[in-house]
Amino acid sequence: MTTSSLAGPLSHRSFRLLWQGGLVSNLGTMVQTVGAGWLMATISTQYDMVAFVQAATTLPVMLFSIPAGALADSYERRKILMVAQLLMMGMSLALAIVAFAGHVTPWLLLVLTFLIGCGTALHTPSWQASVGDVVPRDQIAGAVTLNSMGLNLTRSVGPALGGLIVASAGAAAAFAFNAASFLPMIYALLRITPESKAEALPREGLRHAVWAGFRYVSMSPNLVTVILRGFLFGVAAIVILALLPIVARDLLGGGALVYGFLLGAFGLGAIGGGLANSHLRARLSSEGLVRLAFCGMALSACLVAVSRNVWLTGLVLLPAGASWVLALSLFNVMMQLSTPRWVVGRVLSIYQTASFGGMTAGGWLWGRVAEGQGVPTALFIAGALSCVGAAIGLRFAVPPLAARNLDPLDHFREPATQLDLQQRSGPIFIMIEYEIDQTDVPDFLSVMAERRRIRIRDGAQQWVLLRDVENPSFWKEAYHVPTWADYLRHNQRRTRMDATVSERLIALNRGQAKPSVRRMIERETVPQRDDMPLKPFDDLHGLSIT
Known part of the structure; x- marks a missing residue:
């Protein structure tokens, strides 16, 4: 990213x-990660329990992100973020109190880590969606990069700070x-003023909101491809972060400071990746960048598996963080x-x-493999899976x-109706209804396939x-929606x-200037009475009947 593209989002106060x-x-999260990972490594000798700390952090996001995303689209995001922050602060404080009292067990640590992760699950969709609320659309890429760089700046400093805190004052601190x-x-969140939008x-x-999200994604092939590649990257790439406490303790013979140093090296590489982002995007396609990231993770995982030197391991973690x-x-x-935005x-x-x-899934998988076959084997297998993730791009390339x-089209106006619809x-x-020349049918069907989607x-x-x-030039497109509000919402989207x-369909239609639209209320059985009365006379006065 250029300096101006990064400075643009920061010019907005919110x-x-x-x-x-x-x-x-x-x-604070990075310091917490060091404390939880190292505390588990000291109170449990099982490799999988150490890896489960990472899984306990990410599992709530997997379970609860989608309902949280529906909340983010339906309610004020600032309030959701506030609730999430209070939840995470409360659970972190509870964990600190229990740790100071010396009553932490492996499973209690996992449970409280899971609850902190629940706050993260509630926080993340509203946090990411709010980017478009506080910066213009053309600055979203810069804002997302700034968020990533900020995260990884703390990833480079936080682990070292966490290692110092754990080594000097203990995990409870x-x-x-x-x-x-x-805080x-x-x-x-208390200082920013959200935009008030009147909801008609x-x-x-x-x-219904959750289902609408799934439906939107399922009918957007470009999104499906990105999501599938993101899933595979998550499985393969998490091996380094999940097993890093064990790498520091068993492969390198170090303590909390070594673990913090390794996390810091990973974060430093991530900052470098953020700074190089725009230059790489200018030279590589999106798919080329994704393949580079997969291959970078594969190389780092394999080199970490064979390294027994702290400085060398820190060096090979740089491309892992960048990737x-x-x-x-x-x-x-x-x-x-x-x-x-909707x-x-x-x-x-x-x-x-x-x-x-x-x-x-990767945190659990690599923990089990490390427990049964050893840490180097788990790293090698994950590296091979990263290579597979890069190769899959030959068939399923990201767009x-x-x-x-x-932006909303804003051309739709609620039609004037004679029925008193609620x-x-x-x-x-x-x-x-459309009237299409026979010679235009292939083009019409091609456009209609996109219209259906x-x-x-x-x-x-x-x-x-x-x-x-009887008259093959006449075609009709038909569909249902559950309620009149759903019909209005459908068109506003x-x-x-x-x-x-729509413009291509109008151009193909040889009948009226625009295809005629008929809207009807449906009854599957004959009602015993007219359950849809006309509007009062005053509402109908002056209404043209077509």
Whole structure:
């Protein structure tokens, strides 16, 4: 990134406050990571229990990110972030108290680490989605890179600080430091003023909101590819962070300071990766950058497996950190720039679930392999899997990183109706009529395939395309939505990028200037009475009947 592209987001007060608060909070998290990992290594001799500390951190993100993403799209994100910060601070404080009292057991450490991870799961979708709320869309990439660089700046400093705290005052002091680190973020959240947006439609229920997120992703092939590659990267790449306490203790014969040094080297490499990000993007395609990250992790894992020197291991962790931030920041930017604001929290949460799910599965897998076959074997196998992840790009390449105009189209206006419809009225049946020349049918079908994807992605159900058997030039597109509010919401989700599809269909239609649209309320059985009365006369006065 250039200096100007990084300075742009920092010129916005709300982003600057959140970024600074996040910097301190992430520093505490790094100190907590050192304390929890080293404490487990001292109270348990089982390799898998040490790896489970990393799994306990990522498992809640895998389990709860998607509901948290739905909350991020439905409620004020600042309030969600506040609740998450208070939850993490409370659990960190509880862990510190128990540790100072000397009552920590391996399973209690895992449980409290899991609960802190629950706060992370609630925090992450709202945190990432709020980037687009506090900076313009053309500065999102710079803001995401700043967040990644801030995280990895603390990753380079935090572990060394954590090692010093653990070595001098014990793990309990590290947990207390983490609890205090949430205060600057809480202060920042109290200072920023969220934009108040008038919501004309009722809020989606949690279950429907979650399903809408899954539906959007499933009908967006570019997002599916990024999510699958992110999952595989998580499985393979987590091996280094999951087994690093054991590498420091058993392969290098060191203590908490060595572990902190190794984490710091990883973080320093990540900062270098963030600084080199823009230069590499200018020279490599998105897929080329992802393959480079996979190969970098593979090389580092194999070299860590054979190294028995602290300085050499620290050196080979530099490309691991760089690869980590290159891949994860690229995946995150892709998800943000490929998703409209109404669903960005859910889409990011689905990506986080896949990515952290891969890390959780990888943390468990490599811990079991290390327990049974040894740490070097686990590192070699993970390195081989990273090579597979790079090779998969030959068949499932991530899409190019291109900004899409996903701003709302804002052309839709609620139609004037004679029936006295309420927002819960439904089901609603929509039919759009086209007249297409026979010579234009191939083009029409090609455009209609894209129209179908957009319709279903934005909430349409039971979509069908009909052709008149007596007059084959007449076609009808039909679909259902559950309620009138869902119909309005469906149309408000249309983006400027989607407008080209409508324009192409209008150009192919040889009938009226625009295809005619019929909206009907559906009844599967004949009602005993007219359950949809007309609007009062005053509402109908002046309404043209078409």
